[in-house]
Each structure stands twice: as structure tokens, then as C-alpha cells.
Amino acid sequence: MKINILIAGHAGQGPNALSKVVGSMLVKWGYYVFISREYGSVIRGGQNFNTITISDEPVMSNESKTDIFVVLESEFKDIKKCGIVLIDEKKSNMYFAGRIIKLFGIDFSILEEELKNIKNLEENIISAKKGYDEEKIRIPLKKLKNNLSAMDGSTAIAKGAIKSGVDVYFAYPMTPSTGVLGELAQRQTENNHLVLELEGEIAVINAAIGSAITGAKSMVGTSGGGFDLMTESLSLAGQAEVPVVIYLAQRPGPATGIATGTGQADLNIALNAGHGEFSRLVVAPGDTTECQELTSQAFYFSQKYKIPAIIISDKHLAESIYSFSEKPIMTKSQKPTNIGRYNSYEHDESGAATEDVELIVKNVQERLKKHAAIGKDSLNFETVKVYGDKKSKNIVLFWGSTKGAVIDASKNINAKLLQPLYLEPFPKSLSNKIKKAKKVIIVENNSTSQLSELIAKKTGFIVSDKNKILKYDGRPFYSDELQAELRKRLK
């Protein structure tokens, strides 16, 4: 079973708080939920849409259809045709929380507990109780025994960083990377790490390089435009061999683009940004468990090989709430080395600049060897995940946040699903699997299919244009629409 609830309201009316409270109660009631949000780049008055998908089995995406439509602002009442519409413009968000749980047959005491976690407790309880008492419709959900938790991608990245022993996190605010900044800032005192906002992304990355060389496990967070600004220093981290972890949360570009939209158009810059030739790691989590696991692996590789390690995410992953039962498997990383002499020039072992021909060649070759060593070490990790019908000759390829929609769309579909978690070093196993396939379909949230470009470059395999399912409207895939697209191509 699946139920989709759409909550529509102005920014400031509390659609986020409402969807979080409803989601959290359903998770406690034993149901899987997936909540995504769409909003404009305004603080008050913009249109906010939160979609909650509820299921008795794992779910990681929304569907395009709506079963229950909650209207906080009557001007939105006609945007969706729907059987059950909850509308009352004079009421606050938590009034609707009361109505929704009554509708599902959930005890009011659970909502009461939930409201204790947010401000205006008394006021909220009064309006929630009113909603609870007034609701007449019933779609009872019996309590399930699933033991689930829920969090968004930003929280998961922050948790991953904390568990990996991050000492200092530097950032300049930029949507959608700011969630990690906020979460780490909130937890800095209890965990004794430090979070600093400096004058810009260039200062941020150079300060992180500075703190890394004097002994702090250092991480930065940014989005596309900010990452562009960091590019020169990415190259410095490569040349001077400084371990730094970079969280890159994509949003659609170019330039300021769609500030609060989602997209996957920055894979190319993650892989290629920075002048000169140097090693890096690029990992792409697709859910909250992978966010934690891959963050710890980014720290492992960056500390062990003294390289920049990039965790690439996007707005959809960062800001959507996922429910799960599994525990992440974390990788331990070394502590930073003691200070020595580092150099942005080509340099000798003492750290002094050099233009010596033999030394230059030796250094370049050392960097190539390091690149090979990273590739070899990556084989100790799960670099590609396989789902779906593992015997199928058809392959559906995807990376990052499209995972949820692809997996939910592919139930009962004749295809093996491949998700590269590592994009640099490029997983060799992916190339073997692709070459044996009868049909390869790719799903990406961009217009040029950057993953198929990477695959073509690394393996020579060309994904045919008609098998590319690309979405570039700043919105994530809906699983039902994606399923129709997949079926068309698998015919």
C-alpha cells in the first residue's frame, strides 16, 4: 500500500513542521515514509509543497498522484484534483496534524508527545485536538511492528562527519548545503568540534587546508557556485597533499540557477575541477545510510592518501526525509599527521620548491602511483550496488538521489539496477557489467547525462540517446512516472 499526502501552503505557515510531525508519527506507528519538499527562494509568502509518501514496505520516493491534499492556503486549492481534501484557511498547521492522525486512527497521545519537540506547545495542542475531534473521514492504518528511524540527508552527512571524527567544519551558507552546516553547528558544543562561517568559499577551503596541515580533521561544505570558487584550492590540496573532505550539494545551474531546486548537473565539476593532474575521491550517496557510510569513507581516503575527497549530494537528498531500519557500517580513518612543510609549487621531500626535471617527473609519477593505489584500495569497499532482478540482461544505471525513485519504480521490472557509489576512482566492475548487458538505460537529473559521458570516457560504452531518461526541471523523479518511462524503454 502507498498513500501520498500533499501539503500546500505559504512559506511561514509551517508546512515543513507539519510534514515532519506527521512523518515522525507514522514512523513511530511502524510505517515507512518519504518526505520531499519544494519551495521557492523566499522566506515568507512563497509556495511550499511538501509530499509525504507512506507505505508498509520500504519507500524512498514520492508519486505524482495525491491521495490526501492538505491546503493551508486556499489559493492553492485547485492545483490538485483529489478525493480527500483537508482545507480550512483559518486554522494553523497543527490543526491538520490532528485531522490527519484521526483519519489514520492513530492515538492522540502520540501527537501530543511529538508536539513537545517543537515550540508553542500549548497552542499547538489546542489546535491539534480541535482537528482531531473534527475529522470524520477514516482510512485506518493498523500499527506495524517495524522499528524505524527517519532523518534527512543533511543530518546524515553531519552524523557521518561526527562519527568520522571531524574536528573543524568551514562553510559559507549556500542552499542546499546549509543543512549540514546547521546540523554540525548545533552539535559542536556537545561533540567538541568547531564550525566556522568565513567571508567566502575561497577563505573556507584555504582555512580548511590550513587547519588540516596543523592537525585538524577538516571538512567544508558548499554548492555549485561556491565549489567553483574553491577550485584553485582543490588543486592546491592535490599538489601539497593535504587531506580535506568537501561536501558538494548540487542545485540546478548555470550561475545562480534554480536556487532551491534539485539537479545532478555538477558531476563533471566534481570529477574535473582544478588545474593540473592530481588524485581525488568522488563518492555519491543515494540515501541517508549511504550518506553516513560514504562520508566515513571520504575521510578514510582523504586522510590515508592526503587527497581532497568530494561527497556529492543534491537538494533532493539533502532535504528529503528518509525512513530506514538498518545501521550504517562506518569506516575508521586515521588522525591527521603532524605539521611539516607543504608547498603549492612542485617541491622536493623537504617541501622546498623545485624546477628540477628529474624531480618533476618523479613527483608526477608518484602522483600516478598514488592514483593507482587509491583505485586498488577502493576495491575493499562496495563501489557499485546492485538491486532489482540480478539475472536480468537489462541494466538501469543511476547515481545519487535518483536511487529512491529508480528502486521504487523498478518493482516487477525486468532489469538489474546498478548504482555506482564511487565515481572517482571509476569502478572497473561497472564496466564489465555494462558490457555484458542487452540493454542499458540511464536515469539522471540533468540534461546531458553526465554519468553516461563518464562511462563512455572510461569504458568506451555508449548509452544510446533513446535509453537516457533525463529530467532537468529542477524537480526530482516521481516513481510512477519513472516506471512508465522505464517500461516504454524495456518493451
Add this chain to the structure above:
Amino acid sequence: MTSLNLSTGLKSTWCPGCFNFQILTGIKKSLLNQPDFRKEDYAIAAGIGCHGKIFDYLDLNGINALHGRVLPTMLGMKIGNPNLNIIGFSGDGDAYAEGMEHLIHAARYNSDIKYVVHNNQVFALTVGQPTPTTEIGYKDKTTPLGENIYPLNPIKLMLSAGASFVARVFADINQIEWVLSEALKHKGFAFVEILQPCIIFHPAKELKEKTYSLEQAGHDKTSFSDAMKKAEEFDYNMMMKIPIGIFYQKEREIFEDKFEQLRNLKDKKISWRDIKR
């Protein structure tokens, strides 16, 4: 003075007679005269330009960083280990052109780091283009019509941005030894500009003789308005009287002390490695 020598032993690539030799010697003398000097208590950062080669000749830990990015790198180094004394070196291009945003914020943050700007009023390593402190009328291959933008006054800028220690000296061993010692004694961000002729591209032969000592002139370095007045005496354009010495010094809470996490590292004299979580 200890028996330590802070030389790396590398052959210098500065031009014979370059004032950077004076600066290097002054810095070394000042450091070696610090009470209980230990190399491991210090770390340096340098930018890119002729000045930046000081990293190769000064045998201390640290980084030869990117052009313009010395200050955020230094701030990071201090945060990575607040028990280290951090000294940074920049050129005028590095500090006043590419790295300007960092300079203003560094003065505002007031981290306990010492910043030395080698100002020879020219991009020397790229063979002679004008910088933000080059005088009007200066010509080189890239500016055949002559420099026509009025120069920046970094002393005034640093005073307005809230720097707690603002000094300018001439590139002379004794002056540098003295000013770095004063800067190291100061608790907070120290901005030190060294006026330095470039013997190849910007000889400024009359520079030294135009200077006079603020201290001997009875300047009150605790007065912000007096400092501003003195800062206006030399506009980096006309060769007028050039006051040198400490323009302004007033300690205020340093960046590191505002964060419990960093105070903890300082108080216990430990590093991030020692933090158990």
C-alpha cells in the same frame, strides 16, 4: 640567542642586493631572539611572488600557499593548532589585489596571527606590472599609457577595518627585527607593512630618506584619530614624508578566545588529535 640557524641552506634566487635579504635576516634575528625560542612552536605561510620565496629560505614548518590566500590559510593553521605562533608573508599584489577580501576580514576577526606584507609597489616576479599601491604615472610593458588609478592606502584601510596592531617599517634588518618582536608581543592580529624598493622594477631610491620614526616624533599609538592622521601623511603616490613605526595598537578579545573548543586546546596545550570523543 640560540645556536639554532633558521636557514634551509637552499641557494637564493632573489636578485643580488634585493631587499628581501634584509627582510629574511630581520625575521630570523627577531625569531632567534624570542625567549625560549623553539622551532616547533612556530609555523609560517607565504603567498606567491618574490616575497613568497622566503618560505624556501626560512626553515620553519608551514605552507607556501596560493597567491592571495595567505590570510585564510593562516587563520586555518591557527584553528588547527592554536598553540602555534603563526607568521604569514605576502606581497602587495598578494595582500592588496587578489587577497583584499581576506585582509579586511582578518583585521575584523583579530586572530592572534602576525601578517607581514612585503610592499615593493610592483608585481616583480611577473616582471613589473602595477599593483594597487603603485603610484600614478608608473609605466611598464603592460601599461604603456601609464598607471592612472590612484593607489590604495593600506594603513588607513587596516585602521578602518579594526586591526588591533598596525605598523609600517622600511626594509631594513633592524627595523624588521624590532617590528616583528613587537608584533609577536601583541595579542591579536598584527598587520606589518614593509616598504621595500624593488631594485629592478621599482627602485624608489628616495624611499628610505623620506621616512621618519613615529616613535621619535612622539606619536601616541593608542590614539585611533592620531593614527589616522599619520596614515594620511603618505598616500603611496607622491614621495612625501613617510612615517614609519607602530601607528596603532590596542588589544581586544582575540578570535581564538571566543570559541570554547579553541580555548580548551590552548588552556590544556593540546591538539585536536588529543580530543577524545
